[in-house]
Amino acid sequence: MNNGDRPKRMALIASKGTLDWAYPPFILASTAVALDMEVAIFFTFYGLPLLMKDLKASVSPHANPAMPMKMPFGPEGLRDFNWPVPNLISGNVPGFDSMATSLMKQTFKKKGVATIEELREISIESGARLIGCQMTMDVFGFEKEQFIDGVEIGGAATFLEYAADSDISLFI
């Protein structure tokens, strides 16, 4: 139940745009709305491309040394095996990142995890506010037309005004 006269509020900053880091803001936003909370996400720096109509989030094992490198298919024993991929390979073999991205997507699908697009869609449908950072748009050359419908554009003050009255504020 809601405490007091207004719903609980959550303010998120999404600052990372890789496939792995795209999940936390959209998982939390969609779930918070399901728990009758109000939500706004401020997309800034590398998080801004998560608002693109054509979402191309990928993942780079080279930049994530702790990422488990496992095969989503094959015999059980092999699937549990964590492949020791040397930096020389993960950083230099062409197509390694797209392969890792594809494997991560397959694993997620197999484990019944929603796609980023699905979670984003649910977040918007259920009323989460998605705010794109104007400054990042200027710096990296984004136009509002490249973003999905319903995105607001604003800056630090827009976020802080909302966050000032929030019960949960997270920087992701």
Next chain:
Amino acid sequence: MTEPDLVIALDLDCRGMNCPLPILKTKKAITGLATGDVLRVVSTDPGSIADMAAFSRRTGNEIIEQSEGAGEYTFLFRKG
């Protein structure tokens, strides 16, 4: 055991889904019901036990019954 006169207004199958999908689907399903209606949710996500309870407390939709067996978790929500 389910009360004999308990009417299930809607059945929701969340088997195979992982966090946060069972919660999101449950919310969507319960939104379409009338106050007092009973929703039955079946999931296979062990995280559902804690998450459904949290969902229930935050949204005021009471879990009137829950059970588990054979890797499946069943929750009966009464819409608040």
